[in-house]
Amino acid sequence: MKEIKQQFSTSDVEVLSNDRAFDGFFKIDRYRLSHRLFKGGWGPELQREVFVREDATCVLPYDADTDQVVLLEQFRVGALGHNQSPWLLELVAGINDAGETPEAVGRREAIEEASIELGELRPICQYLVSPGGTNEKIHLYCGQVDASTAHGIHGLEHEGEDIKVHVVQASEAFEYVATGRINNAASIIALQWLQLNHAILRRDWSKQ
Template sequence: MTEKKPEPFQFKASDVQVHKRETVFKGFFRMDKLWLTHPRFDGTTMPEFTRELFVRGDATCVLPYDPERDEVVLLEQFRLGAIGRDQSPWLLELVAGMNEKGEDPEDVAHREAEEEAGLSFTRLEKICEYLVSPGGTTELVYLYAGQVSTENAGGLYGLDHEHEDIRAHVFSAEETFAMIHDGRINNAAAIMAIQWLQLNRDRLRRGWGQS
């Protein structure tokens, strides 16, 4: 008799027992330390262990795309986390911003498009939601594509009081695909959104381009 294949997701959040939690750092970001246990797949219980958790709010990222001109807007800005690698720490990224408490992701998308690129979305299409790095951080990203006109796009943007210094670039869709292929674009949100565009480009040009 064939043994039944185990199904995934047999455990729930309520199966995790957090015995203690304390904030060990609070600055621009927050770091908590947790003491916890949880059941194991073999039916036993994991001995109590500790983990540090990077507590960061959710974010919204949007790929601005003009279906008529077949062009994409990407933002170039400095990113501290890329220092020390064999590349420039100025990255090409999507329009993005942190979600304030109780804020709708689509509201964040519209706000950040104006602040970071001087753009206005005429429609948004949700791509997915994803956990950025669940082994150590709470952050979840709401990922969208947004319809724009790139006719007058580009230039310098950003809020001084947030120490933002942003240059908006306009690229053909084919250029962005090439930059994924050769590694010039190597941040997760941009890769995911641009690869989604590759899969949905013809549909968007037929559908979005008619509005």
């Protein structure tokens, strides 16, 4: 397999200015920059706005004994205007605080959002959410869980969270992805990874 070698790095970008354009619940930075071109030389000065978010961690809780996954349902304002319900089925997720490892975030959020404790956390991948407009990176895991402990409504009231816990068969969750019932990136990636690694996790995590 032929390797694609990267021609450029951050040293091939000249940042002329970087200012905070908006500083509210979310933040937006405005850059003036130029970068080298594949054909040689430097491109024109560009202005780009970047939606600034800290790294986040998402976890798909999976019970290998019952072959079930834990999904969370909550309101998402970004889904308004897309001809669908803005209450989405998602993973356990949270922003990484300074000095906190992604694994610690996943375990903390599992307790806060679903009142569940995770066993082994198996890394899936790290990915940039939408690098054309935001710096956010997701650390994605599959987490070992006893699905019988997952139920109820949870979340931190002072953060406006209202989260309903669902436990479904893995095959049903896969179907949700296929039909578009689940249409957010982290959940799709994690569930498709589970489909590919289903037999391995059942072998490694099942007590039966």
